[in-house]
Amino acid sequence: xxxxxxxxxxxxxxxxxxxxxxxxxxxxxxxxxxxxxxxxxxxxxxxxxxxxxxxxxxxxxxxxxxxxxxxxxxxxxxxxxxxxxxxxxxxxxxxxxxxxxxxxxxxxxxxxx
Amino acid sequence: xxxxxxxxxxxxxxxxxxxxxxxxxxxxxxxxxxxxxxxxxxxxxxxxxxxxxxxxxxxxxxxxxxxxxxxxxxxxxxxxxxxxxxxxxxxxxxxxxxxxxxxxxxxxxxxxxxx
Numbered sequence: 001x002x003x004x005x006x007x008x009x010x011x012x013x014x015x016x017x018x019x020x021x022x023x024x025x026x027x028x029x030x031x032x033x034x035x036x037x038x039x040x041x042x043x044x045x046x047x048x049x050x051x052x053x054x055x056x057x058x059x060x061x062x063x064x065x066x067x068x069x070x071x072x073x074x075x076x077x078x079x080x081x082x083x084x085x086x087x088x089x090x091x092x093x094x095x096x097x098x099x100x101x102x103x104x105x106x107x108x109x110x111x112x113x
Numbered sequence: 114x115x116x117x118x119x120x121x122x123x124x125x126x127x128x129x130x131x132x133x134x135x136x137x138x139x140x141x142x143x144x145x146x147x148x149x150x151x152x153x154x155x156x157x158x159x160x161x162x163x164x165x166x167x168x169x170x171x172x173x174x175x176x177x178x179x180x181x182x183x184x185x186x187x188x189x190x191x192x193x194x195x196x197x198x199x200x201x202x203x204x205x206x207x208x209x210x211x212x213x214x215x216x217x218x219x220x221x222x223x224x225x226x227x228x
Binding site for chain 1: 155203217219
């Protein structure tokens with residue numbers, strides 16, 4: 001069945017790079033997304049990558065996709081305290097005429113001085 | 114500014130009572146969704162609606178009901194049949210048009226506590 005796996009916690013020092021990893025199982029994924037959730041809030045779309053791309057860069061964010069291994073990563077350069085949040089990986093694919101998303105459990109990123 | 118408004122932010126109910134969570138969007142999006150979030154778990158889809166007066170069950174629809182009488186509004190009722198209703202509920206919308214790169218836009222959620 002469809003499944004998305006993420007590690008639950010990551011702790012980094014301010015100024016270092018953070019790398020959040022995700023694996024997924026459905027090979028028919030069309031897009032893969034990274035969402036950020038701050039405490040008590042909804043999810044905010046950070047970036048997404050089409051399944052036939054290997055890499056996408058957007059300012060401090062770099063997304064790498066290894067389709068063969070079904071592995072997605074999000075790298076945040078120069079991590080700041082404001083980056084502390086939960087990061088969700090999600091895969092999407094057509095299902096019954098709508099865009100079905102499967103979310104991972106989220107990785108809690110803690111940034112310390 | 115366009116967005117999705119969920120109300121209330123916090124909701125407390127006694128066991129056995131039905132409760133309705135509000136979700137309104139002014140993004141002119143066709144599709145709307147309800148997700149449930151529990152600690153340490155990913156979001157799980159409860160119901161979705163692609164068009165007014167039509168909605169479909171998601172993965173965990175039991176104990177919930179919805180309506181879609183207006184494009185802007187997609188209220189969720191948590192009924193007394195839902196065995197474990199305490200959770201964080203998120204509403205989302207997307208500009209459905211057969212395009213699969215339309216990302217979900219989320220509201221800020223309603224935290225429901227049932228005692």
